[in-house]
Amino acid sequence: MGRVLRFETKTGVCDLEAAAVWVGSDLLVWIQGGEAPHIGAVAMAQPRPSLADPNKVSATTSVFAYVGHKEDMLAQKAAQTLASALNTRVVVTAGAHWDNLDSAGIKKVMANFNDLLGVVLQGLLRE
16 A cells, blocks of 8 residues: 545635545545544546547446435545546545535535545646
């Protein structure tokens, strides 16, 4: 197992953190945040030629989520994005919880997630 790479958002509101480690040629990423970090969803993605353009890489992704958890979209997007960009198999776990999060808070979580995903990808591309 390789060295663990760590990433985080630092906005001061609904921040998230991620860690990534290469397991052979596969990638394991966990994303967490909030008052009660946990595993709410897991996504596995495998790269493949794009159905629209076989010269591009896409990925097939499977997602599992615990009942009542909404991190499935985060795990799916992260796994799909990383597997396609890095052309490797990826497993992502995601779990973040804030009590009484309103719609503005949800938007902030999503903005932080998108920023974090970009930082994770750039960090892995530099490795």
